[in-house]
Amino acid sequence: MIVASDVSLVYNDHGREVFACREVNLTISGKEFIGVLGPSGSGKSSLLYLLSGLKDPTDGAVRYRGVEFQACDDRRRAAIRRKEFGFVFQYPYLIGFLSALENVLTGWANGAEGVERAADLLERLGLGEKMHRRPDELSGGERQRVCIARALLNGPKALFADEPTASLDPKTGEEVVRLLAEHRTGALILVTHDRRILSGADRVLRMEDGRVFDD
């Protein structure tokens, strides 16, 4: 489904080349749960941005269902991210002036019945009573669950989670990973520096200095 071929991403840091990713080859298929493990600065997040089309590689290519991201214009790429992918970031980014339900609805891309589906998802994620509350009325864990609902709303083929537990306490973090794994509708690519939360992963990749190794 998602294939990365010899993908490298190089940053220019004051004239010095820094490899965020180096010659990565990776294939993600079906409903795989892939954990990406590594210390800070190892290139985990960059890999996730490359695989999801948020960033272009300096070398190599990332293909989604055979289509190379770099060949897609902004509109096509955005459509893939919106309709086929889901995202959960380290910080539970929500729009402050929208309720939990409305925040979930910002992820909706498929027609009219989004409200019922979003409400159902929030119910299943344990936020049925709080779906009309604003983000500042929710705890960190609750906000992250709203982000998960938003990411799951379209039944994504791939769910990208970038350190989704980093800003949460260990218990809430485990709960968030459990919800992600349980409710996903496609592949789950979860980036973390915490090995414990990857116990349910089908595959764990380790990153060091931009290189990917099978763990």
Place this chain on the structure above:
Amino acid sequence: MRKPLAPHVFLLRNLSRTLPMVLVIGLAVLLVAGIVSLVNSIPLSVRSIYGYSKAFAAALPRNDPAYLPELERELQKSPVPIERVLRIRVAFFNVRSIVGKLPFVLHGLSSEDAAFLRERLALGRLTGRLPSRNAPEAVITRRLATNLRLDIGDALLSPADPQNYSPQVVRVVGIHEGDLWFAYGDFDYVARHHLPPVDDLLIVAKDQRAFDRWAVEHFRGSRARILTHEELLRETDDSLRVLLQLLSVVIGLLVVVVTVMIGLFINIYLGQRLTEFGLLQAIGYTRSFLARRASAEAALLVGMGWVLGVALSVGVLWAAKVTLMDPRAYYLEPLDGTALGYTLPLPLSVLAASLLTIQLRFRRFDPVVVIERRVA
């Protein structure tokens, strides 16, 4: 809420940010509309106060009473048929206007000429009576009575009033209820007691505007002065030209100040919403969608400000008209089209500045930079 990203949602749920901007735009529109309406009330006042002059042209011999018969003969050469020529004498008094006192004419008329003009000017129902022969008496119209706060029996001219002087107290004996401003008294009294000791002529033509144009051209450079309604309006416009030019400069400066201020506000607010825009782009909204959404929000904000400003203007000017202007028979148009026209550059330039700000913000917007910054 089926469309949480609709432009009005941000505006309505962030009133602490949007209301001040709407208010600033609204107050600026009120300021512009108010100033222009007040300035426009000057020519409006002149047109209204001297509106009677549409009905006739005045011909005045310059410093030579002996020229009058020749002047009458010259007038008969008019290609435009003349309906009647009236011999009058004039006395002057002041009326009050928004720009201070303006001179007004007490027409000294024979009873026949007075009857003709009452009909011609449609002065309306008369309360009281007509002036008696050779008596210090005057008839005025209701507007004039309101403006000078006079009623029947009050003095219009007086020996004790240097600005409205007459050797005897000239009292109001009748008030016409029509809308026109007009004052008349007895020809003999005015001729005997007021300078200059020269008869003037009022010429009533079948086609007054055509006659006025002919007379102005025909007597140009002659020993007679021709006064017409169009000349009066032209002189008013000339005298206001510099004021209007200054006003345009002031309004221009105001537009620039408000535009820069709102542009900066919008830039700051966009900066505060980078996380929102970054998140939305990351989860699949295009840059052009986000720019269109921000532009629609700005357009809505500016539109609301303008509508508020127009509503405030109409309300404030209407209140001023009812409470301050009408009781003094001053003129003010609360729905002045010119004033509203002057307000348009304000929202348009604010919108243009906002759209430019938005375009600059989104031109190189990278959601990853925002997401990685990890700010709330």
